[in-house]
Amino acid sequence: MIVIGKTVLSDDIKEQFFVCNLEKCKGACCVEGDAGAPLEERETKLLEQLYPKIKPFITEEGQRVIEAQGTWVYDMDGEKGTPTIGDNRECAYALYDERGILKCGIEQAYLAGAIPFKKPISCHLYPIRIDKYADFEALNYDRWDICAPACELGSSLGVPVYKFLKDPLIRKYGEAWYAELVRLVEQEDKTLEA
Numbered sequence: 001m002i003v004i005g006k007t008v009l010s011d012d013i014k015e016q017f018f019v020c021n022l023e024k025c026k027g028a029c030c031v032e033g034d035a036g037a038p039l040e041e042r043e044t045k046l047l048e049q050l051y052p053k054i055k056p057f058i059t060e061e062g063q064r065v066i067e068a069q070g071t072w073v074y075d076m077d078g079e080k081g082t083p084t085i086g087d088n089r090e091c092a093y094a095l096y097d098e099r100g101i102l103k104c105g106i107e108q109a110y111l112a113g114a115i116p117f118k119k120p121i122s123c124h125l126y127p128i129r130i131d132k133y134a135d136f137e138a139l140n141y142d143r144w145d146i147c148a149p150a151c152e153l154g155s156s157l158g159v160p161v162y163k164f165l166k167d168p169l170i171r172k173y174g175e176a177w178y179a180e181l182v183r184l185v186e187q188e189d190k191t192l193e194a
Helices: 041-057 060-069 105-111 145-157 166-173 175-193
Strands: 002-004 007-009 094-096 102-104 128-132 137-141
Touching: 002 175, 041 060, 041 105, 094 105, 102 105, 166 175
Parallel strands: 007 137
Antiparallel strands: 002 007, 094 102, 128 137
């Protein structure tokens, strides 16, 4: 376990390997599961404000769902998340590219320079999931069989989860926090080698 300020990270984040392999999984994390992507409070407000600029980047079916349900919904656990198409199929913000790979319409709008928001942090941080408690946040590695190709690729390249997720971890917690994470991991590695 790694503790940095008010965050507690499972050892899996430094011990497991991961690099998304969209050619193999086809973006299955945007389809599988029992709800849409978890959203933070500020993200719900951003989606409400930015939806007109995101709309051209998502499918007509996704647009219909969002216009019927809203830019975000409450899931069965009462948590805020993105709406899904049909009975918990793909995220309403997702679209298929010409290779049949699901992409995030929010991220496509960001990459095109239409909006300043990349995508929900829960998506950007995957396979890390954050559980919020009164005094701290727990960061855990989420094991999911659909990500087996990502684990294999990460292992072959020698990329641990925390390195693969450098940008979203900095986005969420800042440069100093990430530098401390790297320092603690490297310090522990040196201790184990000695």
